[in-house]
Amino acid sequence: MNQFPGKILIFGEYLVLDNHMGLASPLSSTYCSIYEHSAQTNSILEDTSISNLMKDWIAYCANHGLDFIDLKRWANEAEKTLAIDSNIPIGYGLGSSGALTACIYERYAGKTTKQETTRTRLAKMESFFHGKSSGIDPWVSYSKQSWLFQGSALHASNEDRIRTFTEECVLVDSGIARNTKSLVERFQVERKNMKGWDEMVELSNTLARSFSAQYGKPLNIQKSMHRLSTVQRRDMAWLIPASIQGLWDEVLANGNAMKLCGAGGGGYFLLHDPINQCNDLITKHNLKARNL
Numbered sequence: 001m002n003q004f005p006g007k008i009l010i011f012g013e014y015l016v017l018d019n020h021m022g023l024a025s026p027l028s029s030t031y032c033s034i035y036e037h038s039a040q041t042n043s044i045l046e047d048t049s050i051s052n053l054m055k056d057w058i059a060y061c062a063n064h065g066l067d068f069i070d071l072k073r074w075a076n077e078a079e080k081t082l083a084i085d086s087n088i089p090i091g092y093g094l095g096s097s098g099a100l101t102a103c104i105y106e107r108y109a110g111k112t113t114k115q116e117t118t119r120t121r122l123a124k125m126e127s128f129f130h131g132k133s134s135g136i137d138p139w140v141s142y143s144k145q146s147w148l149f150q151g152s153a154l155h156a157s158n159e160d161r162i163r164t165f166t167e168e169c170v171l172v173d174s175g176i177a178r179n180t181k182s183l184v185e186r187f188q189v190e191r192k193n194m195k196g197w198d199e200m201v202e203l204s205n206t207l208a209r210s211f212s213a214q215y216g217k218p219l220n221i222q223k224s225m226h227r228l229s230t231v232q233r234r235d236m237a238w239l240i241p242a243s244i245q246g247l248w249d250e251v252l253a254n255g256n257a258m259k260l261c262g263a264g265g266g267g268y269f270l271l272h273d274p275i276n277q278c279n280d281l282i283t284k285h286n287l288k289a290r291n292l
Helices: 048-063 071-080 096-108 115-130 136-143 159-166 180-193 197-209 221-235 242-253 279-284
Strands: 004-011 022-036 082-086 147-150 153-156 169-173 257-260 268-272 288-291
Touching (some): 004 136, 048 071, 115 153, 197 221, 221 242, 221 257, 279 288
Antiparallel strands (some): 022 082, 257 268
16 A cells, blocks of 8 residues: 655745745655455445545546546546545645545556656646646655755755754644635735735745755755744735734744745644744644644
8 A cells, every 4th residue: 555645835835826936845744545445344435525526536537638547447446445544634734635646646547757747647636626736745745755846847855954944843733724725816816915025935935945955055044934934924914813823923022933834824834943942832822733
């Protein structure tokens, strides 16, 4: 049973819509897999919503001419013997649909050695969930690697630097699921009045680039993170739930940083806390956190 991890978008939320840089990494503590079960097995497929999801997804792929997938086999197994095992929360920004797409692609698609072709195929499949997908989420899950990306360009990342950074971070649970598609649609309107857009682009691009395998210039991560956090708190407050805002303000006050994790609006938020100053604050605000 081949498992694929969820993902975390470390930098580039919303900026990637305008082909700015993003940095995404697999989240090894999460997984998704699909497998065959016997008729006697109690399976997640007994949930009719999963069955309907598969039927609708197969129809979508057929209607969009995704002939690299064995739709007949997929449909047959989805009806009779296919089950899903996943611990990735839905609507939390950890790539649940991307990991499931990677699972389906691995099982039913004809393979190619061309990286860009694979990413394009994964994007077409995942577009069923979000209306339009960049393909990054399923590609990170499928490749099980971190990637710095800009538009269609992919670059290897320095995994050691990413590991060091993520060890200084936790994911804070807002307690609210969100709908990425509706948030993206609203963002396209809101950004017209966003004062700090250019500054946010510069900060996020610089931070993302610093994790490239080719990047050699030292960067004050904490200072840049704090500034990015300040800009997001000021200009993207509508994407920060009330349950998170008080914590965010206190985190900024003590010199640390919080930022959106993907689309915001709910799900998880990234807290950068290099010397573990914020555990009591998280508890104070009745919130829970998990390590990356």
